Amino acid sequence: MQLVLQLFSCRVTLETHHPVQSSGQKQSQQSSPDSSTPERGRGDVRQCIHVIREVGSAAHALQSQKQHKMAQFDKVSQKSKLHPKPEGLTLQYGTAGFRTHAKHLDHIMFRMGLLATLRSKKTKSTIGVMVTASHNPEEDNGVKLIDPMGEMVTAVWEGYATQLANAEQDSLLKELKDILEKEDIDVSEPASVYVGKDTRPSSASLSQAVLDGVSSLGGKTHDYGLVTTPQLHYMVCCCNTRGCYGSPTVEGYYQKLSQAFLQLTQNASNRTDDQKRLQVDGANGIGALKMREMEAFLRSELQVVLSNDGSSGKLNHMCGADYVKVQQKAPQGMNMGVGERCCSFDGDADRIVYYYTDSKGCFHLLDGDKIATLISTYLKELLTQAGLNLQIAVVQTAYANGSSTRYLEDVMKVVVCCTKTGVKHLHHAAQEYDIGVYFEANGHGTVLFSKAAQKQIQELVKDLNTNDERKQAVKLLESTINLINQTVGDAISDMLVIEAVLAIRGMSVQDWDAIYTDLPNRQLKVTVSDRRVIDTTDAERKAVTPEGLQDAIDSLVKKYKNARSFVRPSGTEDVVRVYAEADTQESADSLAHEVSLAVYRLAGGVGDEPKPLH
Ligand code: 16G
Ligand code: ZN
Numbered sequence: 001m002q003l004v005l006q007l008f009s010c011r012v013t014l015e016t017h018h019p020v021q022s023s024g025q026k027q028s029q030q031s032s033p034d035s036s037t038p039e040r041g042r043g044d045v046r047q048c049i050h051v052i053r054e055v056g057s058a059a060h061a062l063q064s065q066k067q068h069k070m071a072q073f074d075k076v077s078q079k080s081k082l083h084p085k086p087e088g089l090t091l092q093y094g095t096a097g098f099r100t101h102a103k104h105l106d107h108i109m110f111r112m113g114l115l116a117t118l119r120s121k122k123t124k125s126t127i128g129v130m131v132t133a134s135h136n137p138e139e140d141n142g143v144k145l146i147d148p149m150g151e152m153v154t155a156v157w158e159g160y161a162t163q164l165a166n167a168e169q170d171s172l173l174k175e176l177k178d179i180l181e182k183e184d185i186d187v188s189e190p191a192s193v194y195v196g197k198d199t200r201p202s203s204a205s206l207s208q209a210v211l212d213g214v215s216s217l218g219g220k221t222h223d224y225g226l227v228t229t230p231q232l233h234y235m236v237c238c239c240n241t242r243g244c245y246g247s248p249t250v251e252g253y254y255q256k257l258s259q260a261f262l263q264l265t266q267n268a269s270n271r272t273d274d275q276k277r278l279q280v281d282g283a284n285g286i287g288a289l290k291m292r293e294m295e296a297f298l299r300s301e302l303q304v305v306l307s308n309d310g311s312s313g314k315l316n317h318m319c320g321a322d323y324v325k326v327q328q329k330a331p332q333g334m335n336m337g338v339g340e341r342c343c344s345f346d347g348d349a350d351r352i353v354y355y356y357t358d359s360k361g362c363f364h365l366l367d368g369d370k371i372a373t374l375i376s377t378y379l380k381e382l383l384t385q386a387g388l389n390l391q392i393a394v395v396q397t398a399y400a401n402g403s404s405t406r407y408l409e410d411v412m413k414v415v416v417c418c419t420k421t422g423v424k425h426l427h428h429a430a431q432e433y434d435i436g437v438y439f440e441a442n443g444h445g446t447v448l449f450s451k452a453a454q455k456q457i458q459e460l461v462k463d464l465n466t467n468d469e470r471k472q473a474v475k476l477l478e479s480t481i482n483l484i485n486q487t488v489g490d491a492i493s494d495m496l497v498i499e500a501v502l503a504i505r506g507m508s509v510q511d512w513d514a515i516y517t518d519l520p521n522r523q524l525k526v527t528v529s530d531r532r533v534i535d536t537t538d539a540e541r542k543a544v545t546p547e548g549l550q551d552a553i554d555s556l557v558k559k560y561k562n563a564r565s566f567v568r569p570s571g572t573e574d575v576v577r578v579y580a581e582a583d584t585q586e587s588a589d590s591l592a593h594e595v596s597l598a599v600y601r602l603a604g605g606v607g608d609e610p611k612p613l614h
Contacts, residue, residue, distance in 0.1 A: 005600075069187050072218055073173055078116065079216040083110035083209050085169050093161035095422040095571040099133050099142030102202035109206045111144050111164045113213020113363045114176060115191070119157060120219060121190035122183050123148050128236040130216075131207045132198040132348040132479040133320035135283075138315040138359050140574050141202045144195075144229070150237035150245075150487025174462045190217030194239065196232035198286045199310060224250070228349035230248035230285050230490030237487045250293070258297035260482035261496045265301045267476065268351075268503035275421070278499060279304045279342040283320030284310040285613050287349030287491055302499055307334040319489070321346040321353045321443050329363055329468040330355065341509040343498075345491040350442040352491040352497065356410065356509050364513050368439035369396065371498060374512055375447060376414055376437045379480070383435075385473035386460065395429045395438035397421045398541045398566050399523075402581055407516040418539040422571060423489065444489035447497075449481055456479065476504070519562060521581035522592035522613070529604040531569035531576050540568045550597040560587045565595045576603060 020172035085107040091098050098108050112129055120127040128146030136142070137409035145161065153161070165176040170335040180187060195201035195216045207223070214221045224232060231253055238248035248254045265271070282288020288309040291565065295304060308319040308331060316323065319331035319343040331344055332338055336357055336484050343354045376394050383390055384424075394408050400418070408414045415433070419425040421443055434453040439445025460474045483500065485493040528534075535545040543550045549567070556562045563582040570577050572577025578598050580592035589612075596610040 005542065031082035031354075034457050039294075040429065045188070048179065054492060065186075072187060073176075073218075075218075076216045077173060078211055080107075080110060080169070080172055083212065084106045085167070085172075087168065088167045091162075093158045093165065095145035095424075097142050098165065099136060099140060101139055102141035102200065105143070105202075105206055106209050109143055109214075110166050110213040111160065111167075111172070111213075112145065113210040113219075114217055115157070115161055115164055115179075115324055116145055116193045117191040117214050117215075117217040118160075118176075118183070118185055119145065119147075119153065120193055121187065121189040122185050124189065125192075126236055126239040128194045128232050129210050130196050130197070130232045130348070131198065131203050131210060132229055132286075134348045134350065135230070135320055135346040138200055138317070141200055141206055143206075146233055146236045148236065148239035148240045150233040151427060152488075172198065180415050187217075191217065192222070192239075194224060194232060194235050196224040196227040196229070196235075198229075199226060199284075199289065200315060204450055216390060224364075226286055226288050226289060228490070228492065229489050230350050230485050230493065233288065233483055233487035234490075250290075256295045257483055257485075257493055257496060258294065258299075260479045261298065261500055262301055263474065263479040264483065264500040265503050267472075268500075268506070271503055273303065275503070277305065277341075278302060278334070278495075279305045279307065279334060279336065280309045280495070281319050281324070281342065281344040282306055282310065282324075283331075283333050283345050283347050283349075283393050284308045284313045284315045284317065285345065285347040285349065287347075290349065290492065291345075300495070308332070316347045320344055321351040324355060325353050325365065325367060325442055330357065339508075339510065340577060341502075343495055346443070349491040350489045352445040352494050352498075354512075356508065356513075356595055358510075359606070364553050366509065366513055367401075368399050368441045368443045368445050369492065370512065370515070371443065372396070372437050372439035373404055373408060373412075373515055374443060374501055375497060375516070376408065377412055379435060379437070379477070379507065380412060380414060382473045382477050382480075386457075386470050386477060388456060388460065388474070388477075389465035390434035390456065391415065392435040392437065393417055393430070393433040395419060395436055396425045397440055398539055398568070399441040399579060401441065402520045402562065402564055403516045403519050403520065417515070418541070420540050421568065427488075434606065439489075443491075446486060446489050446494065447483075447484050448486050455482060472606050474574050496605045519581040519583070520585040520588040521584075522578075524578040524590045524592045524610070525570070525573070525575040526578060526596050526599045526603075526610060527575055527606050528599065529606050531574060531603075533603050534569045534576055534599075536566075536568050541566050543567055546602050549598060549602045552602065553595055556591060556594045556598065560591050562590055563587065565591055567599055568597060586614070 020439050083106050114426055116127045116129045125148035133140040141291035147153050147410050163176050195207055195210050197207040211221050234253055235248045237245045246252050288306055324331055324344045333592055338359050339356055343352055345352055355364055357363050372394050380392055406417055408416050416427050419429045426438040430438040430448045434450050436448040456476050457474055483497050494544045515603050520610050534543055537544050553565055561583040565575055565580040567578050578596050580588050580595055582588040582591055593612050600610055
């Protein structure tokens with residue numbers, strides 16, 4: 001097809017050759033039909049030979065491209081037999097990529113290697129593939145694709161991922177060609193894919209399957225081995241910005257973050273060793289390993305006491321950010337002193353939550369909402385001090401505690417925006433502002449600075465005419481930007497930001513906790529025969545279907561004080577999630593139960609009816 005088009009365009013060149021000649025030339029040609037004007041005639045012949053040669057070499061190039069393509073597809077076909085798809089198995093690229101028991105994932109990994117290669121050819125950039133199942137049990141695994149600037153892959157390509165993953169063995173090439181055609185990808189383009197993995201026992205062979213997929217399509221790989229998810233996002237961004245974002249090595253990451261952290265904590269020089277001490281629960285995962293590596297770079301400005309470091313316990317088992325957030329209790333294996341500042345990473349270190357126990361033994365959780373509040377308040381103050389007129393917004397989901405939203409809007413006068421659950425939605429919304437702080441209540445989040453905002457801050461740093469207070473504030477802003485991993489939520493980077501903010505403002509974890517008091521809340525799940533019967537709107541805060549469900553929720557909420565409740569189908573589990581908050585824990589529990597019953601009755605509940613919590 002391409003060849004025909006090229007030949008056709010050559011013919012057009014030949015035919016239009018004469019009309020563009022001057023009338024004088026035309027005349028002389030007409031008067032010498034035997035081409036007795038030798039120059040002109042020779043010129044035409046030369047031109048024709050040139051065009052024929054071009055056509056010939058184009059045809060040759062296309063021929064060899066075609067051969068190359070065939071050879072490539074042969075290789076894919078051969079290699080894919082080593083990573084066969086179990087017949088009938090279908091999986092979907094969900095909010096967090098593919099995630100299931102590791103034993104079902106070998107073919108998925110190989111195919112995601114193929115897809116990442118295509119994505120790289122399409123975008124002419126390096127693409128990342130991370131092998132991890134985050135906070136899931138150790139037996140599970142998963143995979144996520146990372147786009148050129150370190151963000152999540154687009155929705156259309158998520159669709160291709162599902163399409164490719166579910167193609168039966170004999171139609172894999174057909175699906176591959178379909179994507180190539182739809183996206184108009186030249187298969188002979190070079191490709192580059194960065195691969196990383198977490199510490200799960202299955203991750204080594206699964207990441208090898210990704211590498212096989214890439215190489216079978218002729219792509220180049222860089223295997224980073226064991227890295228946190230946010231470290232791989234960082235590498236991809238560093239590579240595609242040609243080093244502007246940092247150096248694409250693990251050491252480059254440690255250097256960039258630690259330098260910024262040390263610069264920030266210089267502004268809190270009278271901290272005691274006690275204040276520098278932080279207990280970190282590594283979830284027995286990759287975060288623990290990387291924290292150990294980073295320690296030396298922090299030059300004792302942060303004194304980490306690491307537990308669940310992977311030396312004995314099981315990944316995410318009774319520990320890690322998800323366990324602490326869901327169970328609302330301290331992880332096992334951590335020796336917590338009264339009032340001591342502690343935090344937990346999840347299995348791939350892209351989430352973090354803080355907590356402490358008070359003198360009465362009461363457990364206090366500081367989740368993503370509290371983190372967003374601390375960071376946005378700090379940034380807003382710096383903007384005021386620096387005299388910068390930049391708009392700052394906090395992006396939350398429906399799960400954000402009502403108290404946090406009220407505090408941010410009413411007291412801090414910050415714009416608050418609510419999106420659907422899932423990092424990509426929050427990330428996307430945060431890009432709309434000069435400074436977008438986004439956090440899910442579960443502890444995944446970061447801060448995005450627009451290019452214009454970064455430029456303004458950098459220019460002001462250089463501006464020698466600014467007075468001391470302004471200069472100090474703007475320098476802090478600059479270091480804070482360097483400390484934040486803007487590509488994705490990053491437990492290590494977020495932890496360092498939080499530690500720096502607490503140090504600079506001279507706050508204890510208790511002071512931070514006291515900024516506002518969380519409304520008691522409860523999350524439950526209900527099993528229904530098909531969770532897709534629940535459709536939501538208004539950033540998942542209202543149920544559109546099944547009919548009558550939202551009315552039922554509205555009238556239940558009215559029975560309680562300061563109450564709020566919503567339901568949504570989970571994107572990662574075959575259940576419907578129910579959230580409720582109210583003025584007391586009893587009310588929140590009771591409301592959550594009543595809403596669960598409404599879901600069970602109106603949305604096709606299966607199994608036993610939900611039982612009251614008390
Ligand atoms: C995934 C999402 C997370 C979200 C969670 C909700 C990413 C990288 N992760 O883990 O942001 O909170 O799903 O799970 O987007 P759910 O739909 O089962 O409630
Ligand atoms: Zn995670």
